[in-house]
Amino acid sequence: MFDDFLSNKNSWHNTEGPLSRIIFSSRLRLARNLADVPFPWKATTAQKEAICKKIEENYRKIPILKDSFFVRMEDVAELDREFLLERHLLSREFLTSLKGKALIVSSDERISIMINEEDHFRIQFITAGFELKKCWQILNEIDTQLSKIFSFAFDQQIGYLTACPTNVGTALRTSCMLHIPALVLTKRINKMLEFMAKISFTARGFFGEGTQALGNFFQISNQGSLGFSEEELIENISSVVNQIKDQELEARDILLKKHRISLEDNVWRAFGMLRHARLMNSKEALAHLSMLSLGIDLDIIKNLERQTINELFTIIQPAHLQKIENKILKEEERDYIRAKILREKLS
Amino acid sequence: MFDDFLSNKNSWHNTEGPLSRIIFSSRLRLARNLADVPFPWKATTAQKEAICKKIEENYRKIPILKDSFFVRMEDVAELDREFLLERHLLSREFLTSLKGKALIVSSDERISIMINEEDHFRIQFITAGFELKKCWQILNEIDTQLSKIFSFAFDQQIGYLTACPTNVGTALRTSCMLHIPALVLTKRINKMLEFMAKISFTARGFFGEGTQALGNFFQISNQGSLGFSEEELIENISSVVNQIKDQELEARDILLKKHRISLEDNVWRAFGMLRHARLMNSKEALAHLSMLSLGIDLDIIKNLERQTINELFTIIQPAHLQKIENKILKEEERDYIRAKILREKLS
Numbered sequence: 001m002f003d004d005f006l007s008n009k010n011s012w013h014n015t016e017g018p019l020s021r022i023i024f025s026s027r028l029r030l031a032r033n034l035a036d037v038p039f040p041w042k043a044t045t046a047q048k049e050a051i052c053k054k055i056e057e058n059y060r061k062i063p064i065l066k067d068s069f070f071v072r073m074e075d076v077a078e079l080d081r082e083f084l085l086e087r088h089l090l091s092r093e094f095l096t097s098l099k100g101k102a103l104i105v106s107s108d109e110r111i112s113i114m115i116n117e118e119d120h121f122r123i124q125f126i127t128a129g130f131e132l133k134k135c136w137q138i139l140n141e142i143d144t145q146l147s148k149i150f151s152f153a154f155d156q157q158i159g160y161l162t163a164c165p166t167n168v169g170t171a172l173r174t175s176c177m178l179h180i181p182a183l184v185l186t187k188r189i190n191k192m193l194e195f196m197a198k199i200s201f202t203a204r205g206f207f208g209e210g211t212q213a214l215g216n217f218f219q220i221s222n223q224g225s226l227g228f229s230e231e232e233l234i235e236n237i238s239s240v241v242n243q244i245k246d247q248e249l250e251a252r253d254i255l256l257k258k259h260r261i262s263l264e265d266n267v268w269r270a271f272g273m274l275r276h277a278r279l280m281n282s283k284e285a286l287a288h289l290s291m292l293s294l295g296i297d298l299d300i301i302k303n304l305e306r307q308t309i310n311e312l313f314t315i316i317q318p319a320h321l322q323k324i325e326n327k328i329l330k331e332e333e334r335d336y337i338r339a340k341i342l343r344e345k346l347s
Numbered sequence: 348m349f350d351d352f353l354s355n356k357n358s359w360h361n362t363e364g365p366l367s368r369i370i371f372s373s374r375l376r377l378a379r380n381l382a383d384v385p386f387p388w389k390a391t392t393a394q395k396e397a398i399c400k401k402i403e404e405n406y407r408k409i410p411i412l413k414d415s416f417f418v419r420m421e422d423v424a425e426l427d428r429e430f431l432l433e434r435h436l437l438s439r440e441f442l443t444s445l446k447g448k449a450l451i452v453s454s455d456e457r458i459s460i461m462i463n464e465e466d467h468f469r470i471q472f473i474t475a476g477f478e479l480k481k482c483w484q485i486l487n488e489i490d491t492q493l494s495k496i497f498s499f500a501f502d503q504q505i506g507y508l509t510a511c512p513t514n515v516g517t518a519l520r521t522s523c524m525l526h527i528p529a530l531v532l533t534k535r536i537n538k539m540l541e542f543m544a545k546i547s548f549t550a551r552g553f554f555g556e557g558t559q560a561l562g563n564f565f566q567i568s569n570q571g572s573l574g575f576s577e578e579e580l581i582e583n584i585s586s587v588v589n590q591i592k593d594q595e596l597e598a599r600d601i602l603l604k605k606h607r608i609s610l611e612d613n614v615w616r617a618f619g620m621l622r623h624a625r626l627m628n629s630k631e632a633l634a635h636l637s638m639l640s641l642g643i644d645l646d647i648i649k650n651l652e653r654q655t656i657n658e659l660f661t662i663i664q665p666a667h668l669q670k671i672e673n674k675i676l677k678e679e680e681r682d683y684i685r686a687k688i689l690r691e692k693l694s
Binding site: 271273277279336339 | 608611612616619620623
């Protein structure tokens with residue numbers, strides 16, 4: 001299952017968007033719950049099954065979802081579940097139990113709908129680059145269409161009801177994945193993180209909640225949505241992301257002007273490791289790919305396609321490697337295959 | 348001065364000797380003092396000058412030294428002094444003061460005679476590979492010839508008298524420079540060093556006395572020579588070096604059989620760094636060159652001349668780089684030039 005995702009030319013992973021050198025991806029996620037069914041943590045398996053069944057029968061009527069696929073999570077093999085997680089199509093929490101859960105994914109992987117995660121519906125739109133407004137248009141459209149099929153729990157005073165109170169209100173989570181190596185290299189990142197905390201934004205690592213920042217990727221999200229309209233939330237994060245982007249550009253400029261040789265050294269060493277190592281874990285690979293990406297941005301490395309690096313960021317992940325090799329691999333075997341793929345793609 | 352040493356095709360640095368993959372070089376050093384002049388630390392400048400003058404007038408009569416050059420240390424520029432030190436032609440101690448000191452070096456750099464170091468004469472023979480007996484033949488010949496010109500301090504009971512009591516007796520210091528990366532990688536090196544200490548041998552780093560072992564090079568020497576004949580001393584160290592060589596070969600075999608991929612990873616990463624870095628200090632360069640050298644020995648790296656690596660071990664040193672560039676370089680400038688030379692020579 002999902003094998004064609006590996007060569008999905010249609011996937012947003014294979015595209016570039018506005019400012020995508022720094023803003024790797026934009027993602028919006030909407031939580032919705034049915035008015036007449038308990039939240040998933042309280043609902044019976046039969047109740048959750050009924051939601052799955054109803055959406056399975058109806059989702060193709062929504063024009064924007066007509067090319068999507070629907071799958072019950074119990075039918076998804078363990079490796080495929082990890083694979084979908086690595087492609088940002090579902091959350092780690094969604095995988096803690098599988099009964100009564102289903103997933104809808106559009107053919108370009110921009111839209112995914114988790115059914116019976118923490119809420120009955122978690123609707124995500126993700127795309128390359130800095131595209132929050134476009135994301136919102138489409139997400140809003142899906143919401144409108146879904147609300148014709150289902151009746152959502154909504155309170156005139158506080159807005160949409162959600163399982164976790166931090167999501168009450170618009171129930172909209174906005175986020176951008178930023179690649180900001182120069183802020184890390186110039187050690188300005190800590191000030192940036194302090195500033196984020198002050199204005200109630202969170203900055204998380206590449207693999208989402210609870211994980212360390214890897215490869216100089218930081219996922220910036222709003223904390224809570226109560227008291228703001230969707231447009232305001234998007235305006236807020238856009239403004240924050242724009243500020244960070246400007247700081248990153250300034251830091252890149254300083255690196256080029258004041259620390260050029262040491263910057264080139266970092267970039268070429270990363271390239272040297274990626275081109276020659278025989279064993280490499282994901283963490284190290286991400287760090288080197290990040291430097292290589294910066295090297296391409298700053299014209300230090302030439303004759304290398306940015307698309308190759310973007311693809312590598314995704315396929316060096318453990319489940320991807322196992323899908324490529326079409327077998328379960330132990331950690332050291334993965335490190336070997338990862339190094340092999342990196343050498344081949346970058347030669 | 349000494350510029351032609353940089354391209355000295357005749358130098359022992361550009362040769363290979365028996366087992367030189369593991370036994371990088373063999374070196375013997377003989378201390379001799381004049382019977383009628385105080386040891387250098389006690390002698391007047393005039394007395395030391397007189398020795399220099401006498402040898403300057405006479406050394407060409409010794410057939411084996413007829414192509415050698417003689418130089419007073421006061422006439423040697425600071426950079427050249429460091430350069431000679433890096434080529435193992437003199438000791439760090441020899442450079443603490445320069446008055447009344449002179450140096451004789453043969454055109455192949457195998458023979459060097461420090462005049463008025465700790466002793467009036469410190470006569471060294473150094474060559475590539477495991478060649479202690481040949482070293483001794485030549486050193487013995489030089490000693491015989493010198494004793495026709497000078498009268499050496501000798502005691503029938505205890506042998507040759509020296510400034511430091513540890514050298515009394517034959518006044519012969521025997522040593523071999525070993526390249527034993529597999530003993531380091533397999534963590535057997537500590538047992539080896541403990542064993543060395545027990546049998547009164549010392550193991551020092553690449554740059555001799557008081558320095559750390561770098562690049563997996565260890566210099567093995569006898570401690571004291573009293574009570575042994577020259578032949579016994581040479582027999583002793585030969586036996587120790589043979590044992591270490593056998594252990595190193597065994598460790599290489601284990602690496603190949605049990606840890607091949609991780610070994611290849613180490614070797615190729617070293618190559619990747621050497622081929623791509625833009626800044627590299629001597630310590631890092633030595634470590635990577637050591638791995639590369641092992642990679643050539645074990646046929647992991649092909650199409651790369653061993654001679655290139657041997658040359659690099661020498662020319663990446665600070666004074667060598669400055670001689671090559673023909674100017675004084677700051678540390679960061681050296682790191683840049685070093686990385687550049689490594690990339691060029693290994694491309």
